[in-house]
Structures are given as C-alpha cells and as structure tokens.
Amino acid sequence: MKAGAVRFSLRSLMREWRAGELQVLALAVVIAVAAVTSVGFFADKVQRAMLLQASELLGADLVVVSPEPIEPALREGAQAHGLETARFVTFPSVVLFGDAAQLAELKAVDGGYPLRGRLRTSEQPFGSEEEMEQGPAPGEVWVEARLFQQMEFEPGDLLQVGETELRVARVLTYEPDRGGALFLLAPRVMFNVEDVPATGLVTPASRVDHRLLVAGDEPAVNAYRAWAAERLEPNQRLEGIRDARPELRMAIERGEQFLGLAALVAVLLAGGAIGVAARYYSERQADAGAVMRCLGASRAFVVRVFALRLLWIAILSSLAGVLAGFAAQTVLTRLLGVWFPGGLPAASAWPVFSGLAIGLITVVGFALPSMLRVGRVPPLRVLRRELGAPPPSVWLVLGLAFLTLAVLLMWQIGDLRLVGRVLGGALITGLVLWGAAWGLILLLRPLRTRGGVALRFGLANLARRGSLSAVQLSAFGLGIMALLLLALVRVDMLAAWEQNFSDDAPNQFMINVQPDQVEPLQALFESRGLAKPVYHPMVRGRLIAINERAVNPEDYDNPRAERLAAREFNLSFRDAPQPGNHVVEGRWWRAGDDPRQWSVEDGLATTLGIELGDTLSFRVAGETVEGTVTNLRKVQWDSFNVNFFVVAPPELLTEMPATYITSFRLDDDGDGLLAAAVRQFPNVTVLDVRVLMERVRAITDRASLAVEYVFLFTLLAGVVMLFAAIQATRDVRQQETALLRTLGAGRRHVLAGLLAEFMVMGLLAGVLAAAGATLIGYVLAQQIFDLPFAVNPWLWIVGVGGGAAGVGLAGWLGARGVLRQPPLLTLRKGV
Incomplete structure (x- = not known):
C-alpha cells in the first residue's frame, strides 16, 4: 500500500x-x-x-602569541595544513643615536611578514606613502616619524640597536597588524629578524613577545586552529580577527x-x-x-x-x-x-x-x-x-x-x-x-x-x-x-x-600628556585656528580583587577574560558620562555622593563576571583604591572617541598620578601641527589612526x-x-x-x-x-x-x-x- x-x-x-x-x-x-x-x-x-579584509588588521588570519620562542612544530603543522606562515618578535629596548637615547618598541620581522595587507612607508617624516610587500632587509631599520623628532636623526643615519648599528632606511607609517595593539607608548622600530642575534638584546631572560602568523583558506585555518589549540602551552594563545580592536570587532x-x-x-x-x-x-x-x-x-x-x-x-x-x-x-x-x-x-x-x-x-x-x-x-x-x-x-x-x-x-x-x-x-x-x-x-x-x-x-x-x-x-x-x-x-x-565614521570623526590620538602640558597644547591648537581638543585624565591601575576575592588570570577559562585580568587598566574620572556612553544599569553618581564608586563598561563586566553592587579593588601607584560598582555603561567603541572600561568620580582618583589623552580630527594639511607638538613636548605620543579608520x-x-x-x-x-x-x-x-x-x-x-x-x-x-x-x-x-x-x-x-x-x-x-x-x-x- x-x-x-x-x-x-x-x-x-x-x-x-x-x-x-x-x-x-x-x-x-x-x-x-x-x-x-x-x-x-x-x-x-x-x-x-x-x-x-578585516584580517589585514592582524597581518594574518590567525596568530599564535607566546612569551617564549614558538616551537617549530607549530609552524611545521601550519605548513602541513597548506598554510602560509611568517613570524616576528617584539620587545621594548632603548635605541641610541649619538648622545640621544630613547625607549622604543622593537619589532623584528622575517621575509614573509605581513601575510595580509601591506606595510606603508615614506622616505621622509610625514612624506608621501608607498606600499611595501615585506619588511626591512637585513642591516636596515624602519622607524616611526615621531622618533625622528625625538632623536633628531635623518634617513641614512646609523641607529644603534643593542650591540649593532642599523641604517635608517625608511619612515614606517603603517603596520597591518597595528589594529590589535593600537596604543604603543614607545615609538616603533622595525628591522629584520636576521639581525636579532647581532643586537644581543634577546636572551632567555628577555621580555619578548613571539608571534607566528598563519594565513590561507578558511577551512584550513579552522582545521589548524583546532589542531594547534590542543598543543599550545599554558602561556600561549591563539588570536583571530574577533580578538582585535573593539572598533573592528x-x-x-x-x-x-x-x-x-x-x-x-x-x-x-x-x-x-x-x-x-x-x-x-x-x-x-x-x-x-x-x-x-x-x-x-x-x-x-x-x-x-x-x-x-x-x-x-x-x-x-x-x-x-x-x-x-x-x-x-x-x-x-x-x-x-x-x-x-x-x-x-x-x-x-x-x-x-x-x-x-x-x-x-x-x-x-x-x-x-x-x-x-x-x-x-x-x-x-x-x-x-x-x-x-x-x-x-x-x-x-x-x-x-x-x-x-x-x-x-x-x-x-x-x-x-x-x-x-x-x-x-x-x-x-x-x-x-x-x-x-x-x-x-x-x-x-x-x-x-x-x-x-x-x-x-x-x-x-x-x-x-x-x-x-x-x-x-x-x-x-x-x-x-x-x-x-x-x-x-x-x-x-x-x-x-x-x-560613527563621519567626516568629523577623530583620526588622531594624543597620549602621555602631562597635566601641565594640557593648556599649552590647547593653545597650540587655537593658534592654528583649530578647536581645542578635550583632554581626558588617565590613571594606570591593575584590578586585584572583586568582592575581596583576589583576581588571578588562571581562574578564567575565557582567553579574553584571562588577558583582561592580567593587564593594567586605563582608569579615568569624570563628573558626567562622556558622549557615546549611556548607563544601562544602576545610576550615575551625583554631587554629594560617596566618591568610592566605579562605572564599568557592560561588556567588561560580562567577561569578568562583575555585577552591580560588587566591590572592585585596584592597585594604583602602590596604593589600593576600592569602590562599589554603581552603574554599568554601554560604550560606543566604534566612534573613535576616547573611551574607558572603568570610570570613577573625580574625588576618588584626583590625587593619583595621571596623564592625559585626547582624540581629535586633523586634515592632511595639519601634519605640521603634529611635528610642532612633538618638538615642543617630546614626551607626547601622537598616534595616527586614519588607516585603521579607513579599514x-x-x-x-x-x-x-x-x-x-x-x-x-x-x-x-x-x-x-x-x-x-x-x-x-x-x-x-x-x-x-x-x-x-x-x-x-x-x-x-x-x-x-x-x-x-x-x-x-x-x-x-x-x-x-x-x-x-x-x-x-x-x-x-x-x-x-x-x-x-x-x-x-x-x-x-x-x-x-x-x-x-x-x-x-x-x-x-x-x-x-x-x-x-x-x-x-x-x-x-x-x-
């Protein structure tokens, strides 16, 4: 039938x-x-x-990050999966030119870097850009424009890096993987990984960040990610495009x-x-x-x-x-x-x-x-x-x-x-x-x-x-x-x-500004017919306890939570929420309230398990600062304005050592202002995020x-x-x-x-x-x-x-x- x-x-x-x-x-x-x-x-x-396209901001489709040299097996495994690989190491060090010394963020890359995107350089500071398919050749060094003002050397001069001297070949203007680490307090110095042994700077006791870049077809990348995740050491991690900057994510x-x-x-x-x-x-x-x-x-x-x-x-x-x-x-x-x-x-x-x-x-x-x-x-x-x-x-x-x-x-x-x-x-x-x-x-x-x-x-x-x-x-x-x-x-x-990406959106960040430099810098902007930028206080602090329970990175299974628990936060203090922030739980503080309060970004709260009413303890300049979470904020991260994960009333952090940060809009014809600002205040760091905004x-x-x-x-x-x-x-x-x-x-x-x-x-x-x-x-x-x-x-x-x-x-x-x-x-x- x-x-x-x-x-x-x-x-x-x-x-x-x-x-x-x-x-x-x-x-x-x-x-x-x-x-x-x-x-x-x-x-x-x-x-x-x-x-x-977004993976260009990692310089790859997947990155293995490790504080120790990465085992050859991980690179060989990527190649066995039919993937391209490249590697680089980063570490802070002092570079010398004559009698001048400057802390720099060194980056040694191999010939395959980058796997996604293109490096951009120029022959002179703030000059016209050119795309480069790979990094510096052995014996050469590329440096950011701000280092030229700080150390007063010219292209072609020899820069001492550790125990060797490298010729300054070009001005580094853009790195594809800068999207994952936007704010470098020290200027970037890039050279070839083959020159690392000659510098004598990398030893077993050195603080070095090793990265293995991987790129290829999505199925192969996903298969390698699953394969590598089972073989990573406890101090190693995998980063994909979703682990990059909040703006990009x-x-x-x-x-x-x-x-x-x-x-x-x-x-x-x-x-x-x-x-x-x-x-x-x-x-x-x-x-x-x-x-x-x-x-x-x-x-x-x-x-x-x-x-x-x-x-x-x-x-x-x-x-x-x-x-x-x-x-x-x-x-x-x-x-x-x-x-x-x-x-x-x-x-x-x-x-x-x-x-x-x-x-x-x-x-x-x-x-x-x-x-x-x-x-x-x-x-x-x-x-x-x-x-x-x-x-x-x-x-x-x-x-x-x-x-x-x-x-x-x-x-x-x-x-x-x-x-x-x-x-x-x-x-x-x-x-x-x-x-x-x-x-x-x-x-x-x-x-x-x-x-x-x-x-x-x-x-x-x-x-x-x-x-x-x-x-x-x-x-x-x-x-x-x-x-x-x-x-x-x-x-x-x-x-x-x-x-959020209008023609008026900020495209420059200025950080590491000292309190006594805020007014002179605002005056510099006014003298050139530009609006005075708003400077926001920034206090460095490490989260040490939630409700008197010590915060240990090892207690978190989420890799992002683990990284957040191990890092120092940029805290700030304000009387009112800044534009692009709105309270989603609790209420903002008012005049006369107890100053021991915190406002926390809701995404950070979810990741670290922070709830309204919790007590957070931060270690700031050797002192413990405590407060209660009285509100959670939704932050508009993709506005390219200055934003903070944690904010406090002014009375709680006013006495703590602080630097200032601002973001502002600057057209191409305003580059002279940046040079003048850096020349007048060498400690100030100016970061150009126009390329990141374009992406x-x-x-x-x-x-x-x-x-x-x-x-x-x-x-x-x-x-x-x-x-x-x-x-x-x-x-x-x-x-x-x-x-x-x-x-x-x-x-x-x-x-x-x-x-x-x-x-x-x-x-x-x-x-x-x-x-x-x-x-x-x-x-x-x-x-x-x-x-x-x-x-x-x-x-x-x-x-x-x-x-x-x-x-x-x-x-x-x-x-x-x-x-x-x-x-x-x-x-x-x-x-």
Whole structure:
C-alpha cells in the first residue's frame, strides 16, 4: 500500500501540475528557497570577504602569541595544513643615536611578514606613502616619524640597536597588524629578524613577545586552529580577527547582524507565502480527496498521497530554488565584486545544503497542516458541495509554524537571545496586527453605505467577510511592514551606524600628556585656528580583587577574560558620562555622593563576571583604591572617541598620578601641527589612526552595500506573499463576481468595486505596517544594534501610499483573470 501511494503520488503529481493548481505552491517554494539561498550564498561571500579584509588588521588570519620562542612544530603543522606562515618578535629596548637615547618598541620581522595587507612607508617624516610587500632587509631599520623628532636623526643615519648599528632606511607609517595593539607608548622600530642575534638584546631572560602568523583558506585555518589549540602551552594563545580592536570587532558584528536581519525577513515572508499557498491548494483539492475516498481509498492512503506529493514538490522546487539563488548571487557578485579589492571569494557549499534543508523545513512547517486536512474530507462531498474539509487544528497550525519559525531563526542567525526576542516580537506583532485589523474592519462597517457604488461595494466586501478580511489585512500588513523595515528603517539604522565614521570623526590620538602640558597644547591648537581638543585624565591601575576575592588570570577559562585580568587598566574620572556612553544599569553618581564608586563598561563586566553592587579593588601607584560598582555603561567603541572600561568620580582618583589623552580630527594639511607638538613636548605620543579608520569604514560600507542588494530578494519574497494572499481568495471572488454579473452588474463596475476593496485594504495594511515598522525599528535600533532612532515621516507616506497602490495593483491584476471566466461556467462548477 505504501509503494502504491508513492507511485500514485508521482503519477498524480504530473496530472495536477498540468492542471495548474500546484503551480502557485511550487512558485512560492521556488521563490522562498531562491531568496534564502541567494541570501545565503551572497552573505557567505560578503562575510568571508569582510573577514578577509578585516584580517589585514592582524597581518594574518590567525596568530599564535607566546612569551617564549614558538616551537617549530607549530609552524611545521601550519605548513602541513597548506598554510602560509611568517613570524616576528617584539620587545621594548632603548635605541641610541649619538648622545640621544630613547625607549622604543622593537619589532623584528622575517621575509614573509605581513601575510595580509601591506606595510606603508615614506622616505621622509610625514612624506608621501608607498606600499611595501615585506619588511626591512637585513642591516636596515624602519622607524616611526615621531622618533625622528625625538632623536633628531635623518634617513641614512646609523641607529644603534643593542650591540649593532642599523641604517635608517625608511619612515614606517603603517603596520597591518597595528589594529590589535593600537596604543604603543614607545615609538616603533622595525628591522629584520636576521639581525636579532647581532643586537644581543634577546636572551632567555628577555621580555619578548613571539608571534607566528598563519594565513590561507578558511577551512584550513579552522582545521589548524583546532589542531594547534590542543598543543599550545599554558602561556600561549591563539588570536583571530574577533580578538582585535573593539572598533573592528563592533564593525564586523554589526555587519553580520544587518545581513542576518535581511535574510531573516526573507525567510519570514517566504514562510508566510508557502503557508497561504498551501491552504489555497488544500481547499482546491477537497474534491479530489472526496473522490478517492469514494473509490475505496482509506484516510491514511489519502494523507500519504498528498503528503508525498507535497514532499516531491518541496524537493523539486527546493532544487530549482537553489539553482535560481545561485544564478542570482552570481549576477550580484559580478555587479558588486568591483567594490571589493581582489573580488569576492568563492562561497562555500554550505548554502546549498542549508537552502535545501530550509526549503523542506519551511514546506513541512507551514504547509503540512493544511495538506493533512484533505484526508478528512467526507466522501459525501461528491454529492453535497457544501461539505468541505474540516479546518485544521489551530494549535497544530500555530504550534508547528512557531516551531518551524524557531528552527529557521536559530539556523539563520544562531543567537538564542535574539531568536527569543524575534519569536516573542513576532507573536506579539501577529496578535496586535490581527486585533488591529479586526478593529479597522469594524470601523469600516458604518461607512459601507457612503460614497460611490464602487467604494460601497468594496467596503461591503471587507465588512461582510470580517474574519477573512482580518486575516488578509494582517498578512498584507506583515508583508508591507517587513519591507518597510528593510527599505526605510534599514536605511536610517545604517545611516546612524555610518555616522560613527563621519567626516568629523577623530583620526588622531594624543597620549602621555602631562597635566601641565594640557593648556599649552590647547593653545597650540587655537593658534592654528583649530578647536581645542578635550583632554581626558588617565590613571594606570591593575584590578586585584572583586568582592575581596583576589583576581588571578588562571581562574578564567575565557582567553579574553584571562588577558583582561592580567593587564593594567586605563582608569579615568569624570563628573558626567562622556558622549557615546549611556548607563544601562544602576545610576550615575551625583554631587554629594560617596566618591568610592566605579562605572564599568557592560561588556567588561560580562567577561569578568562583575555585577552591580560588587566591590572592585585596584592597585594604583602602590596604593589600593576600592569602590562599589554603581552603574554599568554601554560604550560606543566604534566612534573613535576616547573611551574607558572603568570610570570613577573625580574625588576618588584626583590625587593619583595621571596623564592625559585626547582624540581629535586633523586634515592632511595639519601634519605640521603634529611635528610642532612633538618638538615642543617630546614626551607626547601622537598616534595616527586614519588607516585603521579607513579599514573599519570599508567594512561598514561593504555591509551597507550588501544589505542593499540582499533587500532585493526580500522584496521578491514579499511580492510572492502578496500574490499568494490574493490567490487564496480567488475562488470566493470568482463566485461573487459570477453572481453579480448574473444579476446585471457590468464588468467595469465589478472591477471598480474589487479595485476599491483592495486599495482600501492596502491603505489599512499600510497604516498597520507603518505603525509596526516604527515600533519594531525603535526596538531593533535601541535594544539590538545600540543605535539612535528617529521617526521617519517617509515611513508613513510610503507605507500608506505604497500599500494602497501596491495591493490595489496586485488585486486589479488578479481580478482581471477572475472576470475573464464566464459566469455560467463558474456557477456550474459550484465554486
């Protein structure tokens, strides 16, 4: 019997396909899978490209960091995995030129450095830059511009490094891996690793940081990372791009969040289209189910036949959707590839399997309950047309759809907390939309006796089919709302994100400023017609205890927590939160409060397990400073403003030794100011972060552009959902139209009435969508992306106007087909 069901389902599938009833469902599945797969292919390429570009800020894809010489086995293992390798060592030391001595941060690199990105140098301090594929040759040294001012030597002079002298060949302006260690208190001096033995500076007792750089294909890098993690010594660690600067990490994470949001909306709309199309198809198949029962088929056999038919449609349509998605992303890659240096990398095979799986899961979750009801059609329907399939269980439909949605969301975005928020938000939004739709339908009932004939007809249709109109209105509102979120709210959120990298964003940092140097430096800025920068106090302190429990790096399993516990913090003190910081828990201190308080960045608190009310003890200049955590702050790390992990009231740290730090904007023609500042105050360190900003801005631009293109697929999924919702009422409208024409109504009047009905429905759906998009956009911006949000009036203009025009046009196109069928044929079919 089971084999017979398989054969029968395959034979009947061809017949039903030719009849055209399955084409709506199949089209919904194809478009759904194509949308999701194209998003998957394209997002996979874009994310791989962004990570590849971001890896330039490490100089590699993966770095092994060790205070001891790295075992040759780790390098040999990388090469065995087919990866490129390079190495360098860094250590502080004093360099000499004549009678001048200066502490410097020495970096000895081999010929393979860097593996990602390019070094930049110039022939003279603050001169034009040139890209270099590798570091200094043996016998040469490259130094930062600030060392030229501090030691007053020229290119070509000999600089004494330890026991040897190296010729100053070029000015070092940029290192790719500087993104992971932005603030070096001492100027950089780079030379070849072959010259290290001659310096005599590296001994077993030396404080040296050894790094092994690894780069290659992502699968090979991931495999090596897993292999190396099992062979690392306790004092060694692995660093990837996500362990780099907070500015960079935030840019990548937000880029992935925006792409995930776009793909998520496409999945939601696709599932809705499949569910509506499946319900329409199951209603059309009531006669077929009744005939099969009359011919002796059991209910189980009928259910198997229709379930198998659905399975074949799901498999074939998913395959077609994967091919369509691959073709679509190929076109997008060609269009967008010019924006990525070196083009986009090849996508992995994962989107193929995920597209097929998502297609099957979506069909089963959203279509299966409607198909199961066909087996419950009574055989008596062949004689009594009013008997149809009993409606599916509301709990079954909602439960399975909710479970499917949860699986798809978890698959698509992988963040359990975000999935929970989206599911809760989707449930609340659906209930609110349905309730609001019912309310609007009730408000329309008194108006159906007013206006012209066409308007009265359209309003009467909406009011008469209250339940069906409310469902359709909710579906249209949900589809339009999703499109508004990506069309306008998305633009607003991306614009808010990109404002962090505006033309006014700081691109220079000045650190190690002494208290008595703040006013002269501000005066120097004013003398050149520039705004005075704000200097922030910075106190060095080590966290030694949390609630009187000693802080030991070995107590933490998280590598980042271990590093934070072992480092010294840059503490600061302020009366009020600085711009870009806002309190998320607790409250900021006020005048007259106990000064023994701390404000902690919420990410640091999560990593180190710090909670509101905890007592933190810091060792500052040989003294212990204690205070209670009274508030947690959200910090806008990607603003390139000065930010601190831990801040205290001024009274707590005022007496502690402090230096000052500031960030400011300086155009290219202001480089003379930097030279003047360093010449007047040799101890001051100026850091140029323009190149780092360019890299982070590039990642932001790539993510924005990717979301723009991903939106096209989401728009297509929304159009399909709109089409499926209109098709679901096609039979009912056919019957109504046939009766009206039989009673003497002309085609023009009927068409005008249908157009009025759809336009009013679109207008109401637009109102619901604009209100929902505004509310959800606010929640997304504030709670998930941590971005400012402002109400966009175009949201209402486009939502209401576009809803009326779009749904009206779609209804008109659908109604034309209804009017083509002769009324007598419709009445004879008893539809």
